[in-house]
Amino acid sequence: MSQSLVGELEPETGPDPGRPLHPEPVEPGAVGGAEVRRLIRFLLRRPGLVLSLLVIALVVLAAFWPTLFTSRDPLLGVPADRFQGPGAQHWFGTDELGRDIYARVVHGAALSLKATLIAVGVAFVAGGTIGLVAGFIGGWVENVLMRIVDVLLAIPALFLSLALVTALGFGTVKVAVAVGLASVASFARVMRSEVLRVRRAVYVEAARSTGARWYSVLLRHVLPNAMGPVLVLATIEFGLAVLAVSSLSFLGYGAPPPAPEWGTLISTGRNYLANAWWLSTLPGLTVAATVLAVNRIARALDGESATWR
């Protein structure tokens, strides 16, 4: 089943952007229709995947247009409504200042998503570059870089990010950068092994033999073809980064309290565990749902990219 989808997706996600146009004119409507039907059938067999895509879509929507979901102000407390349980009035209840938790979770999506994207971006760019350079140049450069990567892998990621937070200071962006730098090593490893695999391919040799410059070989041929597994790793890393960022803001290094960052929300709820269960539970469920959804999507991508290779 997944085979057929991969076959269908190949033209869109295929690695080579310079693919020549199809020689025969094909009626675009017919092909598109068949593809869409096949995609729908693929998704119908995987309700979990559909649900995951939906969750991520909701999180992204909430991050960019929070007013679509709630008209309440996440920072405005209504003293009369303190500690209201979840119900029709307040879906996720209210906190010690009478602020609506649902509004805070919705508005917090932007902060949490921003932090996660920064973390994954930093890891992707820095780790990818190290891996690319190591794999492409080889020799002593590769040895030195990969030994450093091995050492980075030996330090537990959270300790490394804690050290970086100590050096950089507190705040959402700094925490995100720290989380990202701490996971540079795994990106470098995957990127290097992919580059090593691609570098020996016949088409790379062909490109070299036709006199292509090293940078055009690197950018046009090696990089696009080495990208697949790295993108899968980026998806997995996305889930890990959500967890790491929320852990660090739970420990108190993220956004300062009035900001509705997810980890901070769970952390504040900790003080009222005994009498207001919803304060920590519901934001935590949101984080869990997001991470689960990302991991499910990563698994789907992994299965597909395995057949591209």
Add this chain to the structure above:
Amino acid sequence: MRRYLAGRLGQAVAVLWAAYTISFLVLVWLPGDPVSAMAAGGLDQAAVDPAQLEALRREYGFDRPPLVQYLDYLGRAVRGDFGNSVATGRPVTSTLADALPYTLQLTAAALALAVLLGGALALYATYTPHRWLRQLLMSLPSLGVSLPTFWIGLMLVQLLSFRLRLLPAFGNEGAASLILPAVTLAIPTGAMVAQLLAKSLLTTLDEPYVETARAKGAGRIRVHLRHALRNAALPALTMVGILVGNLMAGSVVVETVFSRNGIGRETVGAVTVQDIPVVQGVVVFGALAYVLANLAVDLIYPLLDPRIVVTAAQPRSTG
């Protein structure tokens, strides 16, 4: 065998040295001026007296050229001296040594629980003939690794301590206070164990020798436990280093949630006041735990898998 061990030991020392160097780079050179960061930790930046800063700088040796600083600090670290905590003035090594027993208790209990539960889950999931049950069981580990550890802890406290009043929510007195933290820490770790072992078991069960054992009339349980598990556990064993790293990282969060003493709590306190010597000690300690775990695996592995000794005995592979 001796050369194999010497090689492994050399690698371990090299990793520790490199980890120290990286932590030195990150903590001492990255902030630019570690002394004012340390002095201002928890305080207002303006409240620090410049003359006092100068004195601190001299005391910590930051008025010397960077390379001299590094070599001096490295030399002292080799002798086990990681400097004094800025916040308390106590030596970093004794601060960590005092906290270590609590963390060891917690991580050992969590590891035992994780291996037991994760192993049982993986064994039963690959053993059961029912497809739906297998799928259900196999989806538990991916749930376990997706839940934030601190949230699991808070939920357990809420339910078992505040609602049912069964177990203490905070502190580190008595065995009862260890249960909730250990369970919390065991959930993500056990999930990882289950994922690794189940994957490894599924590959092993497809191997020809398992087929042979079945053909010779061995029962399903016997094939599963005696033939498949022994070989499937080996690849999972190589991940122990990463598991230990995860446990260490998890203990930071769990000790905070349950207000337990330990390395993790020291770390959180040190980061909050930017106590650079303590944070550096913790980073090196984390690398040490990883290195020791891997060294232990390297030692045990040839005993469990005789094929390793054969290759290690050949001069080529060790040279």
